[in-house]
Amino acid sequence: MTSKTIKVNYLARVEGEGGLSVKIKGNQVTDLQLNIFEPPRFFEAFLRGRRYDEAPDITARICGICPVAYQMSATHAMENAFGVTVGGPLRALRRLLYCGEWIESHTLHIYLLHAPDFLGFPDAIHMAKAHPGVLERGLQLKKIGNQIVSLVGGREIHPINVKVGGFYKAPTKAELYTLYEPLQWAMDAARETVRWVAALPFPALERDYEFVALRHSDEYPFNEGRLVSSHGMDIAIADYEEHFVEEHVPYSNALHSRLKQRGAYLVGPLARYSLNFDRLTPAAQEAARAAGLAEVCRNPFKSIVVRSVELLYACEEALRIIRAYEYPDVAAEAIQPHAGIGHGLTEAPRGILYHRYCIDDQGVITEAKIVPPTSQNQKAIEADLRELIGKNVDLARQPLTWLCEQAIRNYDPCISCATHFLKLQIEPG
Amino acid sequence: MGNAYRGDDAVGLRIAQHLGAQVHPCFPVVVHHGDGLALIELWQDKETVFVVDAAHSGAPPGTIYRFEAHREPIPARLFHYSTHAIGLPGAIELSRALHRLPSRLVVYGIEGCTFQSGAGLSEEVEVAAQEVAARVNREAGLAAEE
Numbered sequence: 334m335t336s337k338t339i340k341v342n343y344l345a346r347v348e349g350e351g352g353l354s355v356k357i358k359g360n361q362v363t364d365l366q367l368n369i370f371e372p373p374r375f376f377e378a379f380l381r382g383r384r385y386d387e388a389p390d391i392t393a394r395i396c397g398i399c400p401v402a403y404q405m406s407a408t409h410a411m412e413n414a415f416g417v418t419v420g421g422p423l424r425a426l427r428r429l430l431y432c433g434e435w436i437e438s439h440t441l442h443i444y445l446l447h448a449p450d451f452l453g454f455p456d457a458i459h460m461a462k463a464h465p466g467v468l469e470r471g472l473q474l475k476k477i478g479n480q481i482v483s484l485v486g487g488r489e490i491h492p493i494n495v496k497v498g499g500f501y502k503a504p505t506k507a508e509l510y511t512l513y514e515p516l517q518w519a520m521d522a523a524r525e526t527v528r529w530v531a532a533l534p535f536p537a538l539e540r541d542y543e544f545v546a547l548r549h550s551d552e553y554p555f556n557e558g559r560l561v562s563s564h565g566m567d568i569a570i571a572d573y574e575e576h577f578v579e580e581h582v583p584y585s586n587a588l589h590s591r592l593k594q595r596g597a598y599l600v601g602p603l604a605r606y607s608l609n610f611d612r613l614t615p616a617a618q619e620a621a622r623a624a625g626l627a628e629v630c631r632n633p634f635k636s637i638v639v640r641s642v643e644l645l646y647a648c649e650e651a652l653r654i655i656r657a658y659e660y661p662d663v664a665a666e667a668i669q670p671h672a673g674i675g676h677g678l679t680e681a682p683r684g685i686l687y688h689r690y691c692i693d694d695q696g697v698i699t700e701a702k703i704v705p706p707t708s709q710n711q712k713a714i715e716a717d718l719r720e721l722i723g724k725n726v727d728l729a730r731q732p733l734t735w736l737c738e739q740a741i742r743n744y745d746p747c748i749s750c751a752t753h754f755l756k757l758q759i760e761p762g
Numbered sequence: 763m764g765n766a767y768r769g770d771d772a773v774g775l776r777i778a779q780h781l782g783a784q785v786h787p788c789f790p791v792v793v794h795h796g797d798g799l800a801l802i803e804l805w806q807d808k809e810t811v812f813v814v815d816a817a818h819s820g821a822p823p824g825t826i827y828r829f830e831a832h833r834e835p836i837p838a839r840l841f842h843y844s845t846h847a848i849g850l851p852g853a854i855e856l857s858r859a860l861h862r863l864p865s866r867l868v869v870y871g872i873e874g875c876t877f878q879s880g881a882g883l884s885e886e887v888e889v890a891a892q893e894v895a896a897r898v899n900r901e902a903g904l905a906a907e908e
Contacts, residue, residue: 397797441799445848458852461859468860475799490795 414675433481444471600684670696770874798848
C-alpha cells in the first residue's frame with residue numbers, strides 16, 4: 334500500500350504563520366494537522382488590570398484586517414456588563430463602521446488573496462498583469478471601505494474613534510454624504526464582482542456543516558442578535574460558554590473551539606448567509622440567485638461568491654444608513670462602571686468573535702476571554718481537507734498541493750495580523 | 763515606514779524625524795504604517811518618491827541599500843517582514859503591473875539587527891539613519907531642481 338506525506342511549512346496569502354501536515358496511506362488520510370506555530374500573543378492576560386474603556390483599543394491591535402470587529406465585540410461586552418444599550422444614530426454608525434470593515438476585508442480576500450487560486454496565478458501580482466482592470470476594480474472597492482472606516486473610525490487601520498457607549502466624535506450628515514457617490518459606484522462594482530466570481534471554476538465539495546452565526550429579528554447580522562445554528566441551537570450571547578469549549582491541541586498555538594455536544598462547526602460568510610438569506614436585501618438575494626447560489630451553500634470553495642454577495646449587501650446597507658442618518662444628541666451614552674460580567678459577540682468578516690470580561694467595582698478588568706473566528710473554524714478546515722484529499726488522492730503532487738492551499742484560503746484564515754508565506758512539500762512516505 | 767515598538771524596524775520613522783525639519787519643501791514627509799495597498803494609493807500620482815524602511819538579510823547592522831524600484835524589482839528577501847497582506851516589494855510590483863508606479867521610486871533599506879518588542883534602535887542603525895536622512899535630503903533637493 335502506498336503512502337505519502339504532504340507538508341506545508343508556511344501558508345501563504347493567509348494572515349499569520351501556519352502550516353499543514355498530512356499523512357496518507359492508500360486512499361485514506363491517516364493524520365492531518367493544521368499547524369499554527371505563530372507564538373501565543375497573551376492579549377487576554379494584557380487586559381487584566383486595565384480599565385474597561387481601554388479594551389476596545391487594546392483588542393483592536395489583535396488584527397490589522399478586522400480591528401473594528403474587536404472594537405465592536407469589546408464595546409458590546411462592556412455595555413452588557415454595565416446595562417447600557419446604544420440605539421438610534423450611534424447604533425447605525427456602528428453598523429456603518431462594520432460595513433466599511435466588511436468591504437475592506439472581503440475585497441482584499443476576494444481580489445488579492447483568493448481569486449488567484451481559481452485562475453491559476455501564484456499571486457495577485459501575476460493576476461494583475463493578466464487582468465489589470467479586475468485588480469483596479471478591487472483596489473477601488475477596498476479604498477471605499479477604507480474611507481468609511483477612516484471617516485467613522487478616525488483612521489483606516491486600527492480606528493481610534495470607538496468608545497464604550499458610542500464614539501468620541503460623531504460625523505455630521507454632510508461628512509457621511511462624501512461617501513455617498515463612491516458607494517453608489519461600489520454597489521455596481523460589487524454586483525459586477527458577484528457576476529465575475531460566479532464564473533470561476535469551483536472544485537466539487539459539499540460538506541455537512543453545522544453553521545453557526547448571529548441572527549437578528551430584521552437585519553443581516555453585524556452586532557446583535559441571538560446565536561443560532563443549522564442544527565437547532567438558538568441561544569443568548571451570554572450562554573455561549575455553556576455550549577462551546579476551547580481545547581489545546583499539541584500541534585497548534587491556537588486553541589481549537591468545538592460545540593460541547595456535537596464537535597466541529599462552521600462560522601463566517603457561508604454560515605451567516607445560509608442562516609440569514611432571508612435577511613439580505615432583495616438586491617443581494619437577486620445577485621446571489623443570478624450567481625447560481627441556493628439559499629444554503631455547503632461548498633466551501635463558493636465562499637468567494639458568498640463574500641461577494643455580502644460585499645454587495647455591505648455597500649447597500651452603508652448607503653441606507655447614510656441616507657437615514659441624523660446627527661446624534663450625544664456622541665456616546667454615559668457609562669457608570671460597576672462590578673459585573675459582560676458578553677459581546679459580533680460578526681467579524683471571518684465569522685463570530687466572542688468576548689467576555691469580568692469587571693471589578695472600580696471598572697478594572699479582572700478576567701478576559703476572546704474567541705476569534707479562525708480558532709472556531711480550525712476543526713472545520715481540517716475536516717474539509719480530510720474529505721478533499723480523500724477524494725483527490727490520485728492527483729499529482731502539484732495540483733493536490735494547490736487544492737489544499739486553495740481549500741485553506743476558502744476560510745480567509747486570520748492566524749494573526751502577521752505576515753504570510755507558503756512552502757508546501759509532498760514527499761513519498 | 764516602520765513599527766515604533768519593534769527595535770530597528772523603527773528606523774524609517776527615525777529618518778522621518780530627521781527629515782521633518784530639513785527636507786525640501788517639494789517633498790512632504792509621510793509616516794506610513796506599511797500596508798502595501800495604501801502605499802499604492804499614496805504614491806501612484808507622484809513624480810518622485812523616496813521610501814525608507816528597515817531591511818533584514820544578515821548583513822552587518824547599519825548597512826545601507828539603495829534601489830531604483832521604478833527600474834526593477836527590489837529584492838524581496840531584504841524586506842520580508844510585514845504585518846500586512848501586501849508588503850513593500852508586493853506593492854511595488856502590483857503598482858508596476860497596474861502602471862501606477864511613480865516616474866521615480868527610490869527605496870532606501872537599512873539593515874537592522876534587533877526587531878524585538880520594546881527594543882530601541884541599535885547604535886549602528888542610529889548612525890545609518892542620519893546618513894540616509896542626509897542622502898535623501900540631498901537627492902530630494904537635486905530632484906526638485908530638475
